[in-house]
Amino acid sequence: MNLNIALLPGDGIGPEVLAQAVKCLQAVEETFNHQFIYREAVVGAIAIDRKGNPLPDTTLNLCKEADAVLFGAIGDPKYDNDPNAKVRPEQGLLKLRKELGLFANIRPVKVFPSLIQNSPLKQEVIDGTDFTIYRELTGGIYFGQKHLNEDGTVASDLCEYSEQEISRIAHLAFKAAKNRRNKLTLVDKANVLESSRLWRKVVTKIGESYPDVQLEYMFVDNAAMQIILNPSQFDVILTENMFGDIISDEGSVIGGSIGLLASASAGEDSAMFEPIHGSYPQAKAQDIANPIASILSAAMLLEHFGLYEEAMAVREAVDKSLKKGVVTPDLDSKSQYGTNQVGDFVAENI
Amino acid sequence: MNLNIALLPGDGIGPEVLAQAVKCLQAVEETFNHQFIYREAVVGAIAIDRKGNPLPDTTLNLCKEADAVLFGAIGDPKYDNDPNAKVRPEQGLLKLRKELGLFANIRPVKVFPSLIQNSPLKQEVIDGTDFTIYRELTGGIYFGQKHLNEDGTVASDLCEYSEQEISRIAHLAFKAAKNRRNKLTLVDKANVLESSRLWRKVVTKIGESYPDVQLEYMFVDNAAMQIILNPSQFDVILTENMFGDIISDEGSVIGGSIGLLASASAGEDSAMFEPIHGSYPQAKAQDIANPIASILSAAMLLEHFGLYEEAMAVREAVDKSLKKGVVTPDLDSKSQYGTNQVGDFVAENI
Numbered sequence: 001m002n003l004n005i006a007l008l009p010g011d012g013i014g015p016e017v018l019a020q021a022v023k024c025l026q027a028v029e030e031t032f033n034h035q036f037i038y039r040e041a042v043v044g045a046i047a048i049d050r051k052g053n054p055l056p057d058t059t060l061n062l063c064k065e066a067d068a069v070l071f072g073a074i075g076d077p078k079y080d081n082d083p084n085a086k087v088r089p090e091q092g093l094l095k096l097r098k099e100l101g102l103f104a105n106i107r108p109v110k111v112f113p114s115l116i117q118n119s120p121l122k123q124e125v126i127d128g129t130d131f132t133i134y135r136e137l138t139g140g141i142y143f144g145q146k147h148l149n150e151d152g153t154v155a156s157d158l159c160e161y162s163e164q165e166i167s168r169i170a171h172l173a174f175k176a177a178k179n180r181r182n183k184l185t186l187v188d189k190a191n192v193l194e195s196s197r198l199w200r201k202v203v204t205k206i207g208e209s210y211p212d213v214q215l216e217y218m219f220v221d222n223a224a225m226q227i228i229l230n231p232s233q234f235d236v237i238l239t240e241n242m243f244g245d246i247i248s249d250e251g252s253v254i255g256g257s258i259g260l261l262a263s264a265s266a267g268e269d270s271a272m273f274e275p276i277h278g279s280y281p282q283a284k285a286q287d288i289a290n291p292i293a294s295i296l297s298a299a300m301l302l303e304h305f306g307l308y309e310e311a312m313a314v315r316e317a318v319d320k321s322l323k324k325g326v327v328t329p330d331l332d333s334k335s336q337y338g339t340n341q342v343g344d345f346v347a348e349n350i
Numbered sequence: 351m352n353l354n355i356a357l358l359p360g361d362g363i364g365p366e367v368l369a370q371a372v373k374c375l376q377a378v379e380e381t382f383n384h385q386f387i388y389r390e391a392v393v394g395a396i397a398i399d400r401k402g403n404p405l406p407d408t409t410l411n412l413c414k415e416a417d418a419v420l421f422g423a424i425g426d427p428k429y430d431n432d433p434n435a436k437v438r439p440e441q442g443l444l445k446l447r448k449e450l451g452l453f454a455n456i457r458p459v460k461v462f463p464s465l466i467q468n469s470p471l472k473q474e475v476i477d478g479t480d481f482t483i484y485r486e487l488t489g490g491i492y493f494g495q496k497h498l499n500e501d502g503t504v505a506s507d508l509c510e511y512s513e514q515e516i517s518r519i520a521h522l523a524f525k526a527a528k529n530r531r532n533k534l535t536l537v538d539k540a541n542v543l544e545s546s547r548l549w550r551k552v553v554t555k556i557g558e559s560y561p562d563v564q565l566e567y568m569f570v571d572n573a574a575m576q577i578i579l580n581p582s583q584f585d586v587i588l589t590e591n592m593f594g595d596i597i598s599d600e601g602s603v604i605g606g607s608i609g610l611l612a613s614a615s616a617g618e619d620s621a622m623f624e625p626i627h628g629s630y631p632q633a634k635a636q637d638i639a640n641p642i643a644s645i646l647s648a649a650m651l652l653e654h655f656g657l658y659e660e661a662m663a664v665r666e667a668v669d670k671s672l673k674k675g676v677v678t679p680d681l682d683s684k685s686q687y688g689t690n691q692v693g694d695f696v697a698e699n700i
């Protein structure tokens with residue numbers, strides 16, 4: 001297969017982890033006789049520094065032309081505490097999601113048996129955890145109208161949803177549940193928010209077309225508890241943008257390391273794959289960042305194009321590195337392996 | 351001391367747990383020679399059923415005239431899944447908070463040593479956890495304008511904050527930090543939300559008047575992870591209404607039981623005390639609901655009026671019940687004690 005892949009390394013540890021994912025994709029090309037073309041572009045803080053824009057047109061066009069985007073990470077603390085900053089790295093990511101129409105962020109949460117002892121949670125609590133979060137990614141309070149009054153004393157953000165925005169991701173989530181354990185949990189705050197009540201109405205209606213799937217409703221505050229108290233109760237979680245941001249990062253602690261979790265963002269015509277961890281600037285260029293999440297993002301990319309055997313080869317190589325202890329220090333404080341060595345090991349084992 | 355206490359049992363298990371708190375307050379009256387006057391009123395689903403209004407005027411007036419309000423719980427599932435319901439129990443609670451000006455919800459999160467094994471988290475993760483959440487309670491997306499278009503296909507909620515709303519709770523939180531371990535963590539989403547950027551600006555400015563307090567900023571998605579990964583890093587957490595709802599319920603799992611956690615809601619002229627658990631309708635009238643959170647709410651009420659010795663007597667009696675295993679089944683599945691017996695035991699030991 002020929003694939004055109006846009007590489008967006010971004011900020012912080014983004015470039016170094018993405019490089020390992022590319023190594024693995026190259027190993028897949030060789031082993032399975034595919035041809036992938038990689039084209040790289042800047043995004044985020046580095047794009048602001050170089051071009052004054054967190055998502056330059058050249059980058060956006062490259063992504064639009066590509067079959068898929070492989071993303072590193074975004075964000076730089078120098079922008080975070082400056083309430084007056086006019087451009088921010090995150091705007092690049094948000095605009096990219098919007099422009100590519102990536103309305104569904106899909107995050108699998110699974111426990112790696114060989115790392116079960118790394119979890120802050122007790123083994124009996126997390127045993128059997130295997131769920132996927134469908135987070136709406138191009139609507140809600142992230143993209144609603146923002147306002148700051150003239151003297152800078154009143155600020156607001158609008159959380160708005162339309163039936164159509166809810167409906168398209170709901171269908172994806174129901175379909176996913178059908179292929180899994182037939183359970184869908186809608187997380188909302190319908191006892192307070194008008195937008196949540198619309199979610200409940202639309203999702204309930206759509207549920208009628210998926211009679212095999214058991215639909216359950218959960219308030220977001222309760223969900224924040226249940227994900228820790230009893231994570232194995234979940235199969236597919238469906239939720240809006242802001243709740244999804246919080247709940248999915250919370251879910252990422254279950255497995256013991258955020259350095260292992262990948263995500264896919266899907267739209268009608270585009271797809272992007274990225275680790276769920278951030279740019280982790282403190283670890284930048286120290287060869288300590290965990291490349292597994294980025295490598296598993298590449299595996300999700302392969303699956304997206306139906307290359308299941310190839311994806312499985314990547315996953316098995318990752319499992320091997322975990323079992324053999326060829327891991328970065330975040331997973332084993334005594335480990336001597338760096339980002340590059342872990343990437344090499346996984347690539348060689350494909 | 352003479353105190354006028356408004357009792358609002360509310361829905362579900364509210365009445366039965368509140369009754370235990372009152373038992374304990376009566377024991378305090380006797381032992382310490384105080385005189386408390388209790389006046390009861392309906393709120394929530396029961397108030398809708400009886401008077402068609404989740405917060406009848408008589409209830410609101412009773413609360414306004416009282417020195418403090420002791421609250422049970424609110425909510426009934428028959429309203430949750432009806433997107434067309436015009437009145438909802440929760441509206442009663444929200445209106446009460448707004449009308450009494452209860453802008454600060456204060457939730458202490460602490461681990462009871464005798465219950466450390468009940469936590470879903472490993473002991474080494476939660477050891478030393480002792481933080482307090484200051485959640486803004488009368489602003490933000492809970493109270494901003496709601497909108498549903500005519501054909502019911504687009505819904506929105508506005509999250510709005512003013513400098514003054516942020517400032518008054520920020521001062522409370524900084525003062526609390528000064529009396530504790532001098533650390534304040536502001537939880538927001540300033541990389542995305544205009545309102546969060548205002549929070550950051552205002553809180554940073556106020557921080558200059560509290561030079562001893564170390565001010566730290568954390569994005570809410572990261573906070574959702576950190577609360578589980580490393581809860582002992584926190585001293586005082588300050589956040590807006592919606593994030594506070596999620597984060598504080600999440601924090602409540604640390605101690606192993608939400609049935610143990612109390613909260614205070616404070617304003618200029620009023621104060622309300624309530625367990626953080628909900629109405630738990632499945633457990634209603636079965637004599638299995640844990641009354642400790644409600645009893646500890648009463649202890650917070652006593653502290654609010656400077657009755658520290660009295661509050662301590664309540665807390666010590668609670669500790670005794672936990673140590674002796676006089677607890678409801680949620681804490682010990684083999685326990686034979688019911689709600690009433692636990693309440694009696696605590697009251698007798700005051």
Ligand SMILES: CC(C)[C@H](C(=O)O)[C@@H](O)C(=O)O
Pocket residue numbers: 074075090093245541542571
């Ligand atoms: C960087 C930030 C804007 C982003 C988000 O909030 O969506 C990130 O936290 C994520 O979840 O991908």
Ligand SMILES: CC(C)[C@H](C(=O)O)[C@@H](O)C(=O)O
Pocket residue numbers: 191192221424425440443595
């Ligand atoms: C019942 C509900 C409206 C309420 C809230 O969201 O504030 C509750 O969850 C709480 O935290 O007190």
